[in-house]
Every structure is written in C-alpha cells, then in structure tokens.
Amino acid sequence: MKISPHWLRDFVDLPVDYARLADELTLAGIAVESVSGEGNNTVFEMDITTNRPDAMNHYGVAREASALYDLPLKPIAPKLPPSEGKSDVTIDIQEPGLCPRFTAREIRGATIRPSPANIASRLQLIDQRPISNAVDATNYVLWESGKPTHVFDLDLLEGRRLIIRKAQAGETLKTLDGVERKLSADDLVVADAKKPVGLAGVMGGFDTMITERTKNILIESAWWDPVTVRRMSKRHGLHTDASHRFERGADFESTVVSTNRVAELILNSGGGTLIGNVIDVIARQLDLAPVELDLREVQRILGEKLSTLEISRTLTRLGFTMLPGSEDTYLVHIPSWRLDIEREIDIIEELARLHGYDKFANTLPAYIGEVRDLPDAHKDERLRSSLLALGYNEAISLTFISKADARRFSTAAELDLANPLSDEASVMRTSMVPSMLNMLAYNLNRGTDNVRLFESGNVFEASGTDAMPRELKRISIGATGSVDADVVRGLVSGAAARPFSFFDLKGDAETLLAPFSHWTLYYDAQLHNEKPDSKKSADYYHPGRYARAVLDGTTVAQFGQIHPDVATARKLRQDVFVAEIYLDQLYQHDLREARYEALPRFPAVERDFSFLFNDGVEFEKIHQSVSGLAIAELRSFVPVEIFRGEKVGAGKYSILMRARLQSSERTLRDDEVAQWSGQIAQALEGLGGAQRA
Amino acid sequence: MSYTVPKLADFSAAALDSAVRELVSALEQESAAVSSENDWKAFRDRWIARKNGILTQLNDLWLKAAPGPNKRDVGQRVNALKPRVEQAVDATLARIQSGVSSGKLAAERVDITLPGIRRPLGAEHPVIKTMNEMIGVFRNLGYSVEEGPEIETDFYNFEALNFPPNHPARDTQDTLFIAGQESKPLRDRLLLRTHTSPVQIRTMQKMKPPVRVVCPGKVHRNDALDATHSPIFHQIEGLAVDTSITFCDLKGTLDHAMKAMFGSSVKTRFYPSFFPFTEPSADVQISCIFCDGKGMRDGAPCRNCKASGWIELLGCGMVDPNVYGFVDYDPTKVSGFAFGMGVERIAILKYGVDDIQLFFQGDVRFLEQFG
Numbered sequence A: 001m002k003i004s005p006h007w008l009r010d011f012v013d014l015p016v017d018y019a020r021l022a023d024e025l026t027l028a029g030i031a032v033e034s035v036s037g038e039g040n041n042t043v044f045e046m047d048i049t050t051n052r053p054d055a056m057n058h059y060g061v062a063r064e065a066s067a068l069y070d071l072p073l074k075p076i077a078p079k080l081p082p083s084e085g086k087s088d089v090t091i092d093i094q095e096p097g098l099c100p101r102f103t104a105r106e107i108r109g110a111t112i113r114p115s116p117a118n119i120a121s122r123l124q125l126i127d128q129r130p131i132s133n134a135v136d137a138t139n140y141v142l143w144e145s146g147k148p149t150h151v152f153d154l155d156l157l158e159g160r161r162l163i164i165r166k167a168q169a170g171e172t173l174k175t176l177d178g179v180e181r182k183l184s185a186d187d188l189v190v191a192d193a194k195k196p197v198g199l200a201g202v203m204g205g206f207d208t209m210i211t212e213r214t215k216n217i218l219i220e221s222a223w224w225d226p227v228t229v230r231r232m233s234k235r236h237g238l239h240t241d242a243s244h245r246f247e248r249g250a251d252f253e254s255t256v257v258s259t260n261r262v263a264e265l266i267l268n269s270g271g272g273t274l275i276g277n278v279i280d281v282i283a284r285q286l287d288l289a290p291v292e293l294d295l296r297e298v299q300r301i302l303g304e305k306l307s308t309l310e311i312s313r314t315l316t317r318l319g320f321t322m323l324p325g326s327e328d329t330y331l332v333h334i335p336s337w338r339l340d341i342e343r344e345i346d347i348i349e350e351l352a353r354l355h356g357y358d359k360f361a362n363t364l365p366a367y368i369g370e371v372r373d374l375p376d377a378h379k380d381e382r383l384r385s386s387l388l389a390l391g392y393n394e395a396i397s398l399t400f401i402s403k404a405d406a407r408r409f410s411t412a413a414e415l416d417l418a419n420p421l422s423d424e425a426s427v428m429r430t431s432m433v434p435s436m437l438n439m440l441a442y443n444l445n446r447g448t449d450n451v452r453l454f455e456s457g458n459v460f461e462a463s464g465t466d467a468m469p470r471e472l473k474r475i476s477i478g479a480t481g482s483v484d485a486d487v488v489r490g491l492v493s494g495a496a497a498r499p500f501s502f503f504d505l506k507g508d509a510e511t512l513l514a515p516f517s518h519w520t521l522y523y524d525a526q527l528h529n530e531k532p533d534s535k536k537s538a539d540y541y542h543p544g545r546y547a548r549a550v551l552d553g554t555t556v557a558q559f560g561q562i563h564p565d566v567a568t569a570r571k572l573r574q575d576v577f578v579a580e581i582y583l584d585q586l587y588q589h590d591l592r593e594a595r596y597e598a599l600p601r602f603p604a605v606e607r608d609f610s611f612l613f614n615d616g617v618e619f620e621k622i623h624q625s626v627s628g629l630a631i632a633e634l635r636s637f638v639p640v641e642i643f644r645g646e647k648v649g650a651g652k653y654s655i656l657m658r659a660r661l662q663s664s665e666r667t668l669r670d671d672e673v674a675q676w677s678g679q680i681a682q683a684l685e686g687l688g689g690a691q692r693a
Numbered sequence B: 001m002s003y004t005v006p007k008l009a010d011f012s013a014a015a016l017d018s019a020v021r022e023l024v025s026a027l028e029q030e031s032a033a034v035s036s037e038n039d040w041k042a043f044r045d046r047w048i049a050r051k052n053g054i055l056t057q058l059n060d061l062w063l064k065a066a067p068g069p070n071k072r073d074v075g076q077r078v079n080a081l082k083p084r085v086e087q088a089v090d091a092t093l094a095r096i097q098s099g100v101s102s103g104k105l106a107a108e109r110v111d112i113t114l115p116g117i118r119r120p121l122g123a124e125h126p127v128i129k130t131m132n133e134m135i136g137v138f139r140n141l142g143y144s145v146e147e148g149p150e151i152e153t154d155f156y157n158f159e160a161l162n163f164p165p166n167h168p169a170r171d172t173q174d175t176l177f178i179a180g181q182e183s184k185p186l187r188d189r190l191l192l193r194t195h196t197s198p199v200q201i202r203t204m205q206k207m208k209p210p211v212r213v214v215c216p217g218k219v220h221r222n223d224a225l226d227a228t229h230s231p232i233f234h235q236i237e238g239l240a241v242d243t244s245i246t247f248c249d250l251k252g253t254l255d256h257a258m259k260a261m262f263g264s265s266v267k268t269r270f271y272p273s274f275f276p277f278t279e280p281s282a283d284v285q286i287s288c289i290f291c292d293g294k295g296m297r298d299g300a301p302c303r304n305c306k307a308s309g310w311i312e313l314l315g316c317g318m319v320d321p322n323v324y325g326f327v328d329y330d331p332t333k334v335s336g337f338a339f340g341m342g343v344e345r346i347a348i349l350k351y352g353v354d355d356i357q358l359f360f361q362g363d364v365r366f367l368e369q370f371g
C-alpha cells in the first residue's frame, strides 16, 4: 500500500521532512517500509498491520501524524450544491445482521469523462490507474478516507431499488473483472428488483457499471459484516481493496460522508444534479462499547507511569474521548473507525506506541524459579556429539515425503496433507529413510562421492480418529564412499582408502548404543517389522547386509546396505548404507553411569584358536557356545582374523580367535589354562569346526 | 670392502704382526661403516659366521697352514683375535642401537610435509548450532526448555493464541493442513504448527506462574522452497509470566539477549507491531552487525541492512489477556511477555548464507563449512 505524504498535508500541517516522518511513523507502529521519489512526488510504501484498517488510507495516516506531533487534524467536509427534488430510489435491507447500514445518493445528468489532472495524478502517484471521473471518485475516496464505495449506472438498475439479500442458488453475477460467478445461498448480494448487481463488500457487477454512456448515477456506501465478506472473498478467490478493508472492519459512521465526498468529486468534474437527500438506511446501530481505563493498570503493564496529560492528549488526538471516573479510572469512548479497540489493554497499547517504545527503560525481571532441561536432553547431546565425532555431518531435510515413499519405507498409517506443496511432499514422513536417500543422491549427483550424514527428527503416524497423531523421534544415518578417503596410499605401511562397509556402519551403531545401560544387546538379521503381524518389512535393505539391534528385547535400531534394486531405482550409483535409530525406544533406557572397577593385579593369558567352519556357522553362535562354558576367568573371546578363499575351499571359512583369561585373585596356572583351552576347542568342534595347525 | 684374509708365506713374528695389524685395521674401518641393523648383520656374518667367516678363515688360512714350529705362535695370535672381533661386533651393535647414529635417523626420515591421516569430524548444522546458542543465552537468564508436537490442533495453533475463527490474521500464517479433518469441530482439526507458540499454551496449561520457558522447534508454512522461502523452518519462542512482569522487562530481557548473542555493542530498537497473542506487540531491530549500525561499509551502502543501520530480528509483546483466559491464569494478577524469532534468519545473518534451500539439502560441501 502506498501513501503520498504530500496528500497528507490536506489534513495536517506536517512539521518534519518526509524522511523523518517515515521514521517516526514507523516507530509509532505505522510502518513505512521504504521511501521513493522526491518533493511532492515522494511515495511511502506502507506495511500497515492487519488490525489497523483505519490507517490504510491518507486520512488515517494523517490522524496518526496529528497525534504524533500533537497537531490539529482537518475534517473531511464535502461541499455540495443544494439538491433538487426527491429521490425515489429505495433501499431494502433484508439481512440487517450482515448489512446494518446502507447509504446511497442519486446524481442525474452527469458527464462521464476522464478525471481532472489533480485527481488523476494523485491516483497515479500511488499506483492507481485512473478510469473515469465517477469510478476515480470512489477510488479517490477509498485512498483518502479508507471507505470503499461503489457507483452504479442508475438507468441499468431495474425497479429503482436496491435489495440487500442472500443470493439464491443458481443465480449468477458477472463481476467488474468480467468473470461470470456462480452464486450460492452463502453469498450476500446487492440486487436490483430482478438480479444481483454486486457481491457485497467485494466487487460490483459488470452489467450495471459506469460507462461513457452513463448519465444517472447511484452512489453506494455500506457497512458489511467482516466475516461474511471474508468468506465470500475466499470462496470466489477475489481479494479486492474493498474486501481487504471490509473484512478488517470499516468505519460505521463514515457511510454518509464518504457518499457525499464521492458526490462532490463527481459533480466537480462531471457536472450533474444532486437529487434529494442522502438515503441512509440504518438497520441496526453499531456502537463501540466504551472502555474503562485504570491508570494503575497502565503502569502495571508498561512498567512506567505516564502522565495524565500525555494520556489524555494522545487519546484525544486519536479521536477518543476520555471521561473521568472514580479514582484513577477513566471511561474512554472509542471512535467509530477503531474496531480494534475493545479492551483496556488495547488502549494501553495506543499509549505505549505513541509514547515511543524506545523511551521505556530496559529492566530485567527477578527470577528465583528452577531451570529445567528437556528430559532427554543429555541423551540427545550424547548421541549428537558421538555422531559428529564419528564424522557424520548434521543435516535437516523437509518433513514431507511422497505417498509412494511412505508406503515403500514404512508400514505405518501416513497423514496426508490437505494442501500439499507437491506430490513429492504430499504426506508427513513416516520414515526418515527416503529423505536420507534423497540427500545422499543429491551429493552423489554433485560429484561428492564420499558422504556421511545424520538427521534427527520426528516421523508421524496417524492414530485413532480422535487421538493426536504419534510423533516418534528418530535418527537416520547415511553413509557412502570410502573410509580414509583422503589418506595417501603407501604413506605408512597399509595406508589406503577402502570402501565404506557394513561393518563400518555396525561399528558406528555399536558406538552409539554402547552408552545406554542394558542387560542384553544383540544384533540379528531378522527383518524388522514395524508391526509384528505385518508381512511388510524393512525389505529396502540388502537381505544379506542388514541387521537390527535388540536392546533388552526391544528393537532400537536397524541398519544395513540399501537394497541394490532400491538404490538403482533412486539413481544411486554406488553402494549406500543407512541406519535408523528409534529414539522413542532407545530413550526408555538411561545412559550408563560411569563406575570405577579396580584394575586387575594379575596377568592375563591369551590363547589363540584357529578353526575352519562351514559358512553357515555365525560368529554369534560360536560366541554363545564358548560363553556357554561359563568359564569365569574368560574375560573375552574375540575373532582376530577371518579368511575365505581357495585355500580353505568353497563354503568354508577360517577364523583365528583369541581367548583372554584372567583372574582377579591370582595368577593362572598352566594346567588350568590348558584345561579351559581344551574345553573351548571342544566347544568349537561341537559346532563342526576343524582345528587348523 | 677390500679386506680378504691373506695366505701367509712368511710366519715370522714380524710378518704375523703386520698381518694382524692389517686385519684389526680392516675390522675397525668396517665397524665404523656400519650404520643400520642390516649393515651390522652383514658385518657380523662376514667376521664371525661359522661358515666362511673371517675368524673361521683364519683357522684355515693361517693356523692350519702354519709350519710346525710356528703353529703355537699363530694359534695364540688367532685366539687373541677371536674375542677382539667378537667384542667389535657387539660394540658395533651397541653403537647403532644406542640411537646416536645420525645415519640411522636420517634413513628413518619421513616427508613431514605430506598430509596427515585425518579422521574428519562431522559438522554441526548451522541452524541447530545457532538454535543451541540461543537456548544457551536464555538458559543463563533462567529459562527452561519446553517442546511440543509439530502437528497441532487449530485450538493450540490459533484459537488459544487469540486468532478467532475467520480472522484475517490467520491469512498471514500460510498454514499447511492435515487432510480429512472436515468432520471435526474447527478447534480439533489438525494442522502443521505455524509457530512454536502452541508450546507456550501447553506449558501454561500444565504449570502455574512463575513461568520462564524457551520453546525451540520446527514449524511449517505453505511456502514452496526457493532461495528466500521454505516450507519448514525453526523458531525459538520465549515466555515469561509472573506477578509483575512489565514491558520494560521485555525490553531489558531482549536487549540483554541480543547483546549476549551478537556482542555487547549491539543496540536494540523496539517499534509497534501486531500479533494476535500479544498486546502491546513489538518488532525488534538490532543495530546492523555488519556496519556497526552506520549504514555504510567500506564507503558503500551496507547491503545487509539496506543502508538503514538496523536489522529486523524478532517479534515480541506482552501476553494478550485473552490468552490467559485459555489457560486459566488471572490476567489481573499476572502479566508476562512472549517473544519469537526465526532461527534460519539469524543463521543467515551470522554466516552470510544467501540461499535458504542450502539448509535443507544435506549438501556436504555446504555443511562442512560449519565444522
């Protein structure tokens, strides 16, 4: 919205230059976003908040300036010639709730021609296109005083009457923009004896508009129910300068003066005769209730005492009247254009903004209450710092995914958006995986082939009809490329990059899960089902390179290489690895508390076991069978080296394992170590293992 | 390494003296030349290997070849040489193992200008990093952290925040709605929260004053992703309600927080604005951190503040009494303020990021800049 400060001088004698005016209006809440042009052609681009329709015009801004500088505001007082005869136009308000007031005035014998230069140039300066003197008169009044008005070609109205009524189903109206609109019983219209001629408060009708041939004019200025106008404007997708103001609340008392001002402008430029008096139908009086203002309350909210003089001066300049009540209270009458003022706090805001926010002192409130963290803050921080230390970059992706992805990567019931941005972003994410894959692909497509990412966020699942949707906290991890990617090959013995593998990811998962206290933690390859009864599973993982982590019987994570078919479908041209951590499950567990344990005083003994196994024998099985021996002194039993290949033959693998035996009470004897080693070897043989020399 | 054990023709004492001298001299020279363990092994084998070592050769070439009368003399000399050679071999090893050999160290030299073996750290996301810094500032002022759902009801996102149904202020929120809600009453319909203000309502519902909370989180708007718009962004809102909180306290708190965040020389400027849930409402500007509020930088108008010297940063206000009605607080007894700011906006300012999309693409080239 544009304002010409030169135009403001019609109403107030500005004591400052336009740059300073712009600044000071802004600091009083009438925001001037930018200033352009020079001298009389200076233009302010305004950003008036939605609660201040009264300031969306020159007179309203001038009123603010008059309060700001404590200067008188000149009234808008149209000078009209004496009228002749009596108008026989009748107004019939059938919807007094939605149209409490309708004002009209008849002019006969006017000439439609271009507006005079002073009117046209003012409109042009604020980006309004001059059309004709009659139409421009309504537009000028809109920008002068903020009151939308309308002019009809009276000869095109049938029955010389206007009826304010609900539209009937099946009726249509061609609006001024040339669009034929289907009306419904929810629409409020201005109609003549036969047909709708205007969409109330939104736009007039095409067939009754002013043309070059128009001679006789009917001026309309009404007050429309804001909610009704807003609904019609939305329903018809028709946001106009008129609807913008009516839906925020127009000035009930301005219908007559605006009608007369339009009449004055038409008569001045197009001649003609005013017929009869103004026709002013008030179906229902709209009074703004006075507000009680307690000066102590002003101080309680603002923190500083304002003088009674300042308060009364400010309110008076803004059009309020202040009547003394008991003690420190006053009764404040609200001007008809301030529909936003209903309560004491509304008045206090007026006082604060015109006092100047920056004049209030800066103080800090005392506080002796507690300071709480979020319950999981420490767990979040632990995981996040570990992920960063492991080399994963923190990422954020959009919260929406496509319906296809929601179905592909989750079995949860997804939530659709009613007004999605696109098909690719039409549902709330039920899995973090699709967006992680998208981010990996984004990097690969830009020549970054070594990528480590993690994202922490919520997935969303529909629950019962009345319950709130479930928001479940997750971390997703994505990795592709090499380990030690930048190491100079041969720099030291064995230095070389190697492809990121399942075991790199598993190691990271182990690192992340380790701090959480638990009795048992194991990894298996059972495809994780979101719902145990569902056939669908995490089949977007490579079936042979997938694992889930089960902590105290609960699945807390799953991870693995993405299935090559899925990778191909998403144009991922190298192996990618993804992990999902279910924080809602994991956070059931506390972080392990550090506890001191005495360091061993007796030496440990290590024994190596080299065995050949069939491929089907998993290490977990080997480990279980050795732990099953319940040798108290066995501190660890770990694989040291794995070998597959021609030397060991197809379907077999050779494995070197190391047992570490130690007692906290004594040095172990050779014979007992030999005995335990024998037991271990026997257990391994029991699994079909063959000891190698 | 020219020394070879000579065959002797003359076994006279003088000739033997000379031969022994020659051998000892060769031994010393060769010992001195040893500079590595490999050298030393070769040196050792050459002199004392059982098979064909120099000591062994002495037996064959000198002792066995000596005529009867000289055998005793030659034998004594060879026997005396044996410990001497062995000692020289041991001493040589001790010397090279003592690490003083500059030759050995030189041989172990690496090119320290080659790059080290790095284990890269991950980078914090600039938005999360900024958000955590802001939380830290308010924590130090006594604020607790609260969170709430990202999918909210109309009640929490609008109604309880004094956005009545059909109010034009709702238009400014560009809301994304969950489908299939038509059968529910308006206040129960689900939408993606457009601000973290609902958390303020949920907090006040569950606790009585005094309240000091900050509510960080993700919010959504119906804006397609481009350089300056995003359908998701992050907000931090704060709320303080107590028996005597004033507008001056709001100003002081935010002035302090902005100084803590952007440096103690930063100034704040408050001017009136409109939010349905606060009254009086204010927008807050800070003096431009790029041109120190001068509007000019390096002789040219400052681009960051459009030469105004001020940067708009947050919205705030005194909690509207209507809001207290929804949470059962008595507006005649308590008062409070609320404020909110966009985290992306602050991160953009801090880091000079020129395209908001970069925050949400997971581009490693971008993220690594914040490591």
Ligand SMILES: [Zn+2]
Binding pocket: B288, B289, B290, B291, B292, B293, B294, B295, B296, B302, B303, B304, B305, B306, B307, B308, B309, B310
């Ligand atoms: Zn600047």
